[in-house]
Amino acid sequence: MGTTRTFEEALKFAQSECQTALTEFLGTDVEFHLVEWIVCYADELLSVVGQFVGVEEVYRAIVVGIYGDLQGYLVMFFPIKDAEELAAYMLDGESDPEIQESVLAEIGNLTTARLLMGFSKAIKTNEEALPTPPQTQVDFSGSLLQSLSALLLSQGQVKVFHSVWKLQIQLLEGTVNGTAHFFLPM
Amino acid sequence: MGEIVVTGDPEMVLAVPGIGSCVVVCAFHPRTRLAGMAHIVLPSSQGRSEVSTKPFWFADIAVPHLLESMKMKGAIRPNCAIVGGAKVLNFSLIATNTSVTNIGELNVKSVLENLNGSVNLVAQIVGGNTGFSIRLQVADGILFIKDKEGQIRQINLSLPWMEG
Numbered sequence: 144m145g146t147t148r149t150f151e152e153a154l155k156f157a158q159s160e161c162q163t164a165l166t167e168f169l170g171t172d173v174e175f176h177l178v179e180w181i182v183c184y185a186d187e188l189l190s191v192v193g194q195f196v197g198v199e200e201v202y203r204a205i206v207v208g209i210y211g212d213l214q215g216y217l218v219m220f221f222p223i224k225d226a227e228e229l230a231a232y233m234l235d236g237e238s239d240p241e242i243q244e245s246v247l248a249e250i251g252n253l254t255t256a257r258l259l260m261g262f263s264k265a266i267k268t269n270e271e272a273l274p275t276p277p278q279t280q281v282d283f284s285g286s287l288l289q290s291l292s293a294l295l296l297s298q299g300q301v302k303v304f305h306s307v308w309k310l311q312i313q314l315l316e317g318t319v320n321g322t323a324h325f326f327l328p329m
Numbered sequence: 330m331g332e333i334v335v336t337g338d339p340e341m342v343l344a345v346p347g348i349g350s351c352v353v354v355c356a357f358h359p360r361t362r363l364a365g366m367a368h369i370v371l372p373s374s375q376g377r378s379e380v381s382t383k384p385f386w387f388a389d390i391a392v393p394h395l396l397e398s399m400k401m402k403g404a405i406r407p408n409c410a411i412v413g414g415a416k417v418l419n420f421s422l423i424a425t426n427t428s429v430t431n432i433g434e435l436n437v438k439s440v441l442e443n444l445n446g447s448v449n450l451v452a453q454i455v456g457g458n459t460g461f462s463i464r465l466q467v468a469d470g471i472l473f474i475k476d477k478e479g480q481i482r483q484i485n486l487s488l489p490w491m492e493g
Contacts, residue, residue: 198346206418280458288347289460293371296370
């Protein structure tokens, strides 16, 4: 895909784009920063991501696929309680699960779009990238990651560029924490 | 992922934390007290270059190998449960590509074909759209299956009447 320097430029740009967009959307202080990036094998996702989330724990996850010339996947994990607090903050106490899901989905949309924008600018590509509608669900992180591994492997995508991002959203009652994992097959 | 274990060590617990589209074959042979597990990722090795390095990703290689490994240690026709094959990811843009969207279903079909009546199939907990987490205790052949709500099912793979 590119050199190490290209990756780092892309990541730095994407970080800035995401932080700005999420801060504007959520109307509160948001920290979105890179924890690490790694090139790994698709069948290692479980152990690599397992350093940041409990693979046997249940999370509220947001998953977005990216298709077209540029392909990839975004997976965001929020602890259940944090996701509920975030949705309640955004909806001023609205408890309709569908509306709550749509708020979280929008966070997935925004994050995907800005990460893609960052990467596309940094690697100077105009390749077409089509994000899927975000899928939000509650499940074991391990089940999602394992399914993503299988999906990548079924498409012959054996090596993956994986960037790990930490998301901290400051609410009146405390901080909501999440992690985002952006996978680009190589 | 893509691994096979066969053991008679009663201290061991074979675990898979988070199964989605993969299928895990759990086997236990009551007389020999031998347990086996295969964590299958994809249905078929046909046309795949990874066969030499990652053979047990594939149901058509992993299942016969698991059964043969157990048979070589005297565990013929073990009791068996299969878990997984869920459709956890559902991307609408690629819905027309069945080989991509139905990996779980294809995995289940291939595992059943490859088991081919060589085991006493005690349970199939497959399909759906959410995952499971499992543990198989070698000491007593009890399989614990936890769902995302935290509910745990127990399946006893050690009942001797199941042995062929």
